[in-house]
Amino acid sequence: MLCFLWQNKRKTDFLYKIRYDEIDIIDKKMKNMKMIVAKLGKVMYSKNTKTIKCSTIQVQEERVSGMASLKDISKACGVSVATVSKALNNHTDIGEETRENIKRVAKEMGYLPNFSARALKTNRTYDIGVLFVDEAMSGLTHDYFSSVLDSFKRTAEKHGYDITFINGCKNREGRMSYLEHSRYRGFDGVVLACIDFSDPEVIDLIRSNIPVVTVDYLFNNRMAVLSDNVGGIRELLRYIYNKGHRRIAYIHGADSSVTQNRLSGFYKTAEELDLEIPAAYIREAAYRDTKTAYTVTGALLDLPKPPTCIMYPDDFAAFGGINAIRERGMRIPEDISVAGYDGIPAAIHLEPRLTTVKQNTEQIGRTAASQLIRLIEKPKTTIIEQIVIPGDLVEGKSVAGI
Amino acid sequence: MLCFLWQNKRKTDFLYKIRYDEIDIIDKKMKNMKMIVAKLGKVMYSKNTKTIKCSTIQVQEERVSGMASLKDISKACGVSVATVSKALNNHTDIGEETRENIKRVAKEMGYLPNFSARALKTNRTYDIGVLFVDEAMSGLTHDYFSSVLDSFKRTAEKHGYDITFINGCKNREGRMSYLEHSRYRGFDGVVLACIDFSDPEVIDLIRSNIPVVTVDYLFNNRMAVLSDNVGGIRELLRYIYNKGHRRIAYIHGADSSVTQNRLSGFYKTAEELDLEIPAAYIREAAYRDTKTAYTVTGALLDLPKPPTCIMYPDDFAAFGGINAIRERGMRIPEDISVAGYDGIPAAIHLEPRLTTVKQNTEQIGRTAASQLIRLIEKPKTTIIEQIVIPGDLVEGKSVAGI
DNA sequence: TGTGCTATCGAAAACGATTAAGAAAACGAT
DNA sequence: ATCGTTTTCTTAATCGTTTTCGATAGCACA
Numbered sequence: 050m051l052c053f054l055w056q057n058k059r060k061t062d063f064l065y066k067i068r069y070d071e072i073d074i075i076d077k078k079m080k081n082m083k084m085i086v087a088k089l090g091k092v093m094y095s096k097n098t099k100t101i102k103c104s105t106i107q108v109q110e111e112r113v114s115g116m117a118s119l120k121d122i123s124k125a126c127g128v129s130v131a132t133v134s135k136a137l138n139n140h141t142d143i144g145e146e147t148r149e150n151i152k153r154v155a156k157e158m159g160y161l162p163n164f165s166a167r168a169l170k171t172n173r174t175y176d177i178g179v180l181f182v183d184e185a186m187s188g189l190t191h192d193y194f195s196s197v198l199d200s201f202k203r204t205a206e207k208h209g210y211d212i213t214f215i216n217g218c219k220n221r222e223g224r225m226s227y228l229e230h231s232r233y234r235g236f237d238g239v240v241l242a243c244i245d246f247s248d249p250e251v252i253d254l255i256r257s258n259i260p261v262v263t264v265d266y267l268f269n270n271r272m273a274v275l276s277d278n279v280g281g282i283r284e285l286l287r288y289i290y291n292k293g294h295r296r297i298a299y300i301h302g303a304d305s306s307v308t309q310n311r312l313s314g315f316y317k318t319a320e321e322l323d324l325e326i327p328a329a330y331i332r333e334a335a336y337r338d339t340k341t342a343y344t345v346t347g348a349l350l351d352l353p354k355p356p357t358c359i360m361y362p363d364d365f366a367a368f369g370g371i372n373a374i375r376e377r378g379m380r381i382p383e384d385i386s387v388a389g390y391d392g393i394p395a396a397i398h399l400e401p402r403l404t405t406v407k408q409n410t411e412q413i414g415r416t417a418a419s420q421l422i423r424l425i426e427k428p429k430t431t432i433i434e435q436i437v438i439p440g441d442l443v444e445g446k447s448v449a450g451i
Numbered sequence: 452m453l454c455f456l457w458q459n460k461r462k463t464d465f466l467y468k469i470r471y472d473e474i475d476i477i478d479k480k481m482k483n484m485k486m487i488v489a490k491l492g493k494v495m496y497s498k499n500t501k502t503i504k505c506s507t508i509q510v511q512e513e514r515v516s517g518m519a520s521l522k523d524i525s526k527a528c529g530v531s532v533a534t535v536s537k538a539l540n541n542h543t544d545i546g547e548e549t550r551e552n553i554k555r556v557a558k559e560m561g562y563l564p565n566f567s568a569r570a571l572k573t574n575r576t577y578d579i580g581v582l583f584v585d586e587a588m589s590g591l592t593h594d595y596f597s598s599v600l601d602s603f604k605r606t607a608e609k610h611g612y613d614i615t616f617i618n619g620c621k622n623r624e625g626r627m628s629y630l631e632h633s634r635y636r637g638f639d640g641v642v643l644a645c646i647d648f649s650d651p652e653v654i655d656l657i658r659s660n661i662p663v664v665t666v667d668y669l670f671n672n673r674m675a676v677l678s679d680n681v682g683g684i685r686e687l688l689r690y691i692y693n694k695g696h697r698r699i700a701y702i703h704g705a706d707s708s709v710t711q712n713r714l715s716g717f718y719k720t721a722e723e724l725d726l727e728i729p730a731a732y733i734r735e736a737a738y739r740d741t742k743t744a745y746t747v748t749g750a751l752l753d754l755p756k757p758p759t760c761i762m763y764p765d766d767f768a769a770f771g772g773i774n775a776i777r778e779r780g781m782r783i784p785e786d787i788s789v790a791g792y793d794g795i796p797a798a799i800h801l802e803p804r805l806t807t808v809k810q811n812t813e814q815i816g817r818t819a820a821s822q823l824i825r826l827i828e829k830p831k832t833t834i835i836e837q838i839v840i841p842g843d844l845v846e847g848k849s850v851a852g853i
Numbered sequence: 854t855g856t857g858c859t860a861t862c863g864a865a866a867a868c869g870a871t872t873a874a875g876a877a878a879a880c881g882a883t
Numbered sequence: 884a885t886c887g888t889t890t891t892c893t894t895a896a897t898c899g900t901t902t903t904c905g906a907t908a909g910c911a912c913a
Contacts, residue, residue: 116634118869129893134871144891161627161635165576166869168567169898176615189591189601199591206618211636213578213615216608225563232518233563234613339800368800375802395797398741398770400777520899531863536901546861568899571868 117158125154137162168235177205177421178215178236180227180254182243191337192393193363193410194242197264200414201240208422215239217250228254238425240264240417244305260424262417266306272424273435274417278307279314281406281440285360285388286318288404288442293451294358294386298330298349300342300370302362311390315360327354336362339369346370350377350385357386358448364389364396364405371401382449392443402445413438519560527556539564570637579607579823580617580638582629582656584645593739594795595765595810596644599666602816603642610824617641619652630656640827642666642819646707662826664819668708674826675837676819680709681716683808683842687762687790688720690806690844695853696760696788700732700751702744702772704764713792717762729756738764741771748772752779752787759788760850766791766798766807773803784851794845804847815840 119137123130128147136143136151137160143151168174181198183191189198202212213234215227227250231239242264243251255261255268262272289297299315302308319326329352334341342361346369349356361367367389371381379385381401389396392407416436423431521539525532530549538545538553539562545553570576583600585593591600604614615636617629629652633641644666645653657663657670664674691699701717704710721728731754736743744763748771751758763769769791773783781787783803791798794809818838825833 119871120869130870131872131894132892134869135892138871140872142891147891161631163571163869164635164637165567165570166898167871169565169571169900170869170871172898174567189597189604195591195597202591202616202618206616211615211618213613214604214608216613229563233566235566365796365800368797372800372802393797394767395770395795395801398767398774399797399801400774518899521901522899532900533864533902534862536899537862540901542902544861549861565899568868569901571870572899572901574868 116163117155117160118163119160122151122155122158122160125158126151172235174235174237175209176211176213176234176236177418178213178231178234178239180215180239180241180243180251182245182251192365193391193408196410197242197414197417200411201418202414204415204418205422208418210237210418210422215254226250226253228257228259231257231259238262238421240421241266246306260421260428262421262424264413264417267435270433272420272433274413274420275435275437276307276408276413277437277439278310279317280437281390281408281442282311282314283318284440284442285390285404285406286315287322288444289358289360289386289388289448290322290324292358292386292448294448295324296330296354296356297324297326297358297360298332298356299326299360300332300334300345300349300362300366302336302366303333308362330356334362334366334369337365338362339365339372342366342369343373346373347377350374350379355385357451358388359385360388361390363391364393364403365391367396367403367405382447386448388448392441397443397445401447403443404445404448405443406440407443408440409438518565519557519562520565521562524553524557524560524562527560528553574637576637576639577611578613578615578636578638579820580615580633580636580641582617582641582643582645582653584647584653594767595793595812598812599644599816599819602813603820604816606817606820607824610820612639612820612824617656628652628655630659630661633659633661640664640823642823643668648708662823662830664823664826666815666819669837672835674822674835676815676822677837677839678709678810678815679839679841680712681719682839683792683810683844684713684716684762685720686842686844687792687806687808688717688726689724690846691760691762691788691790691850692724692726694760694788694850696850697726698732698756698758699726699728699760699762700734700758701728701762702734702736702747702751702764702768704738704768705735710764732758736764736768736771739767740764741767741774744768744771745775748775749779752776752781757787759853760790761787762790763792765793766795766805767793769798769805769807784849788850790850794843799845799847803849805845806847806850807845808842809845810842811840 119130119133123133126133126147128151132143132147133151133155136148137155139148164174179198179201181189181191181194183194189195205212213236215230215236217224217227217230225233231254236259238260239254240262241251241255243266245251246263246266246268255263255271260272262274264274265276265278267273267275286297299312301312301315316326318324330349332345332349334345346359349359350373359370361370367387370387374381374385374387381387387403389403389405390408392405396403396405397407416438420431420434420436521532521535525535528535528549530553534545534549535553535557538550539557541550581600581603583591583593583596585596591597600614607614615638617632617638619626619629619632627635633656638661640662641656642664643653643657645668647653648665648668648670657665657673662674664676666676667678667680669675669677688699701714703714703717718728720726732751734747734751736747748761751761752775761772763772769789772789776783776787776789783789789805791805791807792810794807798805798807799809818840822833822836822838
């Protein structure tokens with residue numbers, strides 16, 4: 050029993066266990082641990098190089114624990130591969146009896162279709178790419194995004210689609226753009242929810258011919274699902290107004306389409322209510338930025354005429370504001386009222402229960418998924434829509450009546 | 452110029468524009484809008500059916516806006532497909548000049564490798580399946596899981612891997628198990644973080660020959676990354692003890708390996724400290740279950756000798772407890788101390804800043820990813836390890852000294 | 854001139870599935 | 884008996900890539 054370690058130029062290595070004129074090749078690259086028993090034809094052995102060349106190897110393949118393929122089933126059933134394929138896919142031109150038999154055998158052999166082969170042939174992956182980008186480059190740790198994604202995923206799965214994250218991944222050839230990555234993976238469609246829709250790579254992706262739906266951003270002639278930020282802010286402001294507040298400050302988020310919508314909703318509603326908002330009452334703090342919210346709140350409280358109620362970019366930022374307020378020995382809502390936005394669980398569970406607007410993440414994700422899938426499956430008959438999902442005012446205890 | 456709408460049995464439809472002896476076939480199924488110009492051979496037109504049969508069609512294909520393939524590049528460069536493939540993959544047996552030229556042309560043509568074809572051939576998908584399951588069937592809305600996943604994803608991407616969610620997806624043939632789904636998609640490896648590791652489907656997946664790493668669960672002979680729950684609870688309990696507390700209650704989570712570890716850490720540390728824990732002080736509330744935590748806290752406060760400090764299953768549950776405490780007019784930490792677990796952002800930002808143990812989610816995710824990838828890429832030389840990642844005590848203001 | 858070696862490149866066989874088109878048999882109607 | 888139709892199954896091409904082995908040419912050296 051001789052042993053050789055053979056190396057070709059690509060450094061893929063095979064182990065040859067040579068016994069008489071037979072070779073067992075254990076291919077280390079093959080994950081499914083095939084064992085190939087081959088007969089040796091001609092051997093060229095040159096002493097200066099460590100190359101052994103074997104020509105005319107007759108391979109009798111022996112599956113140790115591989116996956117059954119259509120070919121295996123066709124052999125077992127005595128029919129052609131085409132017949133098996135059509136039987137399993139319920140084509141109508143296969144006899145009842147034959148189909149039953151093929152399906153039974155396929156089940157017995159534990160057959161699973163090969164996704165890659167199917168995708169290669171059909172140009173369909175049943176895979177949807179998601180690009181959820183927040184400041185930290187991943188929407189996963191963002192309450193709002195992750196909640197939308199959760200709902201999106203659930204709906205997509207119900208329709209037989211899988212979810213894969215899009216990223217500017219590096220492969221052997223260096224970095225790929227979002228669009229390139231999506232093309233490479235062959236996503237049937239993509240869903241985007243980003244902080245920064247002005248990123249050229251994001252725009253490239255939206256402009257491409259891949260079916261796309263955006264969340265909380267309106268792109269010309271593309272499917273979009275939008276949380277009703279205008280209506281949400283309006284409802285919240287009206288609520289606060291009806292509670293008797295007239296000195297209302299609004300700390301809005303950093304510039305984005307969401308922020309613009311909320312601001313426009315704020316101003317419009319203020320106008321409707323004949324409410325005067327001093328310029329000093331409109332401030333900015335990034336979303337989820339507790340520190341800035343903390344300092345800006347301090348500045349608001351230091352005003353000669355401080356507001357009686359402060360609206361925050363989101364619940365998280367409100368936490369920062371609440372801390373600033375409490376550090377000054379003021380109570381919520383007795384001394385000052387606050388309101389958040391988003392309706393994250395923590396805001397609803399913790400005292401003082403925050404008055405906030407709960408965005409309907411479940412419906413947003415579900416709608417985005419079903420719209421995208423319609424677009425994928427019936428591209429001609431699907432009309433491009435922009436769907437606005439209303440939020441719900443959550444009445445907590447952080448806004449007092451005066 | 453005649454027009455026919457042709458339908459075969461499978462309802463796939465083609466549009467034939469017949470002009471003289473030429474046909475333009477616009478295949479509506481093809482997403483990339485190929486246009487095929489075909490010459491008509493023989494036509495069979497039967498008046499009873501709406502079938503047109505065309506035999507011996509000579510197809511000259513004309514790409515309108517398709518993806519460039521190796522074949523296209525090979526034609527453009529005047530070399531074989533094999534040469535192009537090898538040039539792009541930096542094989543050493545291609546001339547310097549040829550390689551440069553091929554790469555340049557490939558770039559010009561916007562070539563992207565076809566993932567499905569590559570996967571079919573190489574049996575590698577560079578795709579990792581993740582199964583993160585909490586009570587809601589998706590770990591996405593779970594702070595701890597989503598944070599681990601975020602870190603996992605980041606590391607995997609750095610190594611050129613994509614992330615796809617595993618699910619018991621239904622396809623045309625009905626539901627697939629987790630294992631079947633993973634095989635079908637051909638994941639190179641899978642990572643599991645579940646509430647319920649006793650699920651037979653989960654066990655099937657772990658037992659399979661797919662490289663796997665589990666988070667927070669120890670399975671015989673499988674790679675695992677574990678948050679140091681024993682050490683975390685020990686540190687927390689010691690901290691509370693050193694603050695002077697002797698009547699310490701522990702509301703632990705529902706039964707799971709994590710809970711068992713924390714409980715054993717709790718009892719062991721109590722023993723070390725010579726701390727007597729009355730049976731009534733050990734209670735149970737499911738993780739993230741604010742309601743049960745609320746009622747159980749009430750019960751603890753009603754004891755003849757109520758605890759001076761209550762430890763909760765996690766930060767969220769602590770919120771429920773805090774509400775119960777405050778409703779009775781008691782202050783934290785002046786009247787009673789509380790401690791959480793996890794270190795979620797809300798707990799750290801909101802008053803009273805919770806004393807808690809921050810699990811090192813970043814390191815857990817990163818380690819899980821790098822270990823899994825090692826297992827995938829060097830299966831023979833990688834030793835199966837169980838890696839424990841310590842957490843950090845976060846000193847808030849919810850535990851008073853006495 | 855012959856031999857051995859290297860450096861390049863190509864031919865061709867896979868990988869596993871889908872599907873258009875053809876073929877064969879059976880059947881019914883004229 | 885002929886023709887058309889339907890049912891059922893097969894043949895063979897194709898998707899795009901990887902990779903083995905062979906082929907060829909050039910070079911050095913005896």
